[in-house]
Amino acid sequence: MKFAPNALPGAIRTRLAIAATLLAPLLAMVPAAPAGAADLLQVYRDAQSNDAQFASARSQLLATREKLPQGRAGLLPQIVGTAGASRTKLDQTASLPIGGSPSASGTRFFNNNNWQLQLSQPLFRWDRWETYKQGELAAMAGEVTFHQAELDLITRAAQAYFDVLAAQDNLYLARAQKKAIGEQLEQAKRNFEVGTATIVDSNDAQARYDLATSTEIAAQSDLEIRRATLQQVTGKPVDELMGLRSEAPIPGPQPPDVNAWAAQAETSNPQVNLAGYNLETAQRETNKAKAGHLPSVDLVASYGFNNQTGSATQAISTHYNASQIGVQLTMPIFSGGQIQSRVRETIALADKAASDLEFARRTAAQTARQTYSGVSNGLAQVKALEAAERSAQSAVESNQLGYEVGVRINIDVLNAEAQLFSTRRDLARARYDTIMNGLRLKASTGVLQEADVVQINTLLTSVPGSMYKLPVPAQAGGKAPAKAAAAADRRGVRRDGGTPRS
Known part of the structure; x- marks a missing residue:
């Protein structure tokens, strides 16, 4: 200023x-x-x-x-596994011709266990x-x-x-x-x-x-x-x-x-x-x-096992392993x-x-x-x-x-x-x-x-x-600045230098 x-x-x-x-x-x-x-x-x-x-x-x-x-x-290849087990009860009755009486009857049980793995690999x-x-x-x-x-x-x-x-x-x-x-x-x-x-x-x-x-x-x-x-x-x-x-x-x-x-x-x-x-x-x-x-082309393969202890027509137990591989085309x-x-x-x-x-x-x-x-x-x-x-x-x-x-x-x-x-x-x-x-x-x-x-x-x-x-104030919370106007009054600053216009 x-x-x-x-x-x-x-x-x-x-x-x-x-x-x-x-x-x-x-x-x-x-x-x-x-x-x-x-x-x-x-x-x-x-x-x-x-x-x-x-x-x-x-x-x-x-x-x-x-x-x-x-x-x-x-x-990537997809592999699926399946397994199964079953037990069958077979009630048999042997009859004579019509009008006759039963000649023989009996009950048979046989089991079947199997499992299989299947693989499918997309080729196209x-x-x-x-x-x-x-x-x-x-x-x-x-x-x-x-x-x-x-x-x-x-x-x-x-x-x-x-x-x-x-x-x-x-x-x-x-x-x-x-x-x-x-x-x-x-x-x-x-x-x-x-x-x-x-x-x-x-x-x-x-x-x-x-x-x-x-x-x-x-x-x-x-x-x-x-x-x-x-x-x-x-x-x-x-x-x-x-x-x-x-x-x-x-x-x-x-x-x-x-x-x-x-x-x-x-x-x-x-x-x-x-x-x-x-x-x-x-x-x-x-x-x-x-x-x-x-078309889609897949490589498919499988391997399985089956074990059966008889059936409805025969009492002989059988079991076998089966494997398969091939290419499958779907159009x-x-x-x-x-x-x-x-x-x-x-x-x-x-x-x-x-x-x-x-x-x-x-x-x-x-x-x-x-x-x-x-x-x-x-x-x-x-x-x-x-x-x-x-x-x-x-x-x-x-x-x-x-x-x-x-x-x-x-x-x-x-x-x-x-x-x-x-x-x-x-x-x-x-x-x-x-x-x-x-x-x-x-x-x-x-x-x-x-x-x-x-x-x-x-x-x-x-x-x-x-x-x-x-x-920055010299002392935190100091009030010196706020009192500056009053200090100016004490130093003789005029406050009545005329009548304000209205």
Whole structure:
């Protein structure tokens, strides 16, 4: 801040007092993060271990990997064993011709035990080969789906993290604004008591104070909701988080070429890769349907044993071993048109999968362009809001000084303070949104990884008040800044330099 060469010492002290008064609420409201405050990397790793969605994706990956051995099983030998045992009771009666009486009767028992092994080895079954290749595609698609879950986990954890920081900022700024308005209200009441201000100033300040109280309550509620959302991701409560340094250089997109990012998204976006696997799977389903017209050839072999102790016609026991080997050919001749219909169905589904792939490519490119624009425009917005914050700070100081000398009314000071706190909220939100758009940009191309979380982690700090560029108090809980205005009064700063205009 520059002072006029002919500025009076009292005016200089007034400006210093104003600055101290504006800083005091923020110093009082921004808590010092303890040494155990969680950072983004810790939150991400907690989410890896505890997030229910990610755990579900991990289990789904393990299940999908089994598609490969299931498909391969259709090409391998199939061996079936059977065994049986039975006991037969036979009641026999020998009779004379009609009218005669029975001549003999008796009961016989005989047993039958058998077992058999059957082997079948496919020699040519085109449908099973296509099923095996589909199993490979399903396993690869499962890996891509899990990679998408990893990208989603990073963005969800980061979004929840920065949402909590933004909610904390809103609460701290709401409390600071309330405190500043309260001090302005007390000043207006004192000026009214001594006759240097009207009751309008007090009423305006009281109305703003009541509104600030409502804003504080809403901010507190929002913070609790955001913390609950973060806990849902991490699986554990997180009381304190490290904040973003105000001077932290937010990384821009590299390379700084939107077309390069869009082109990469069209080829490496997980949804594009997944759609590509779906298309190839649909094409192989068509091949499998066409295989219904082809013959199947199997190698078949069997070996069995049978032991029988008599039968209904003879009492002699028999047993034998039987072995068999051969090639079995099965040729479809007519299936009622079912195969042709199935082929037409799969061709239509393959065309649909091709359209889905093209849609996925276009969507990925559009997402990359949007997030790239979000990063580049966000960086420009951050710079503009930083300049706006400095201007709003100067406006508050100027209006406060004008109120002191009687050329501004209380509502002017309140409006300037409201603009300052609103700008600070917008600036904090713009920083968080720009960082998140950077993560989403990398996610849209499939290159987002833990190293990017580590990079963002270097932008965080546990120093209290860093976001607002505030000095750390010499003593925790010290009240010296809040008493700066009173000290300025004792040093002779004028508070009755004229009658405020109404």
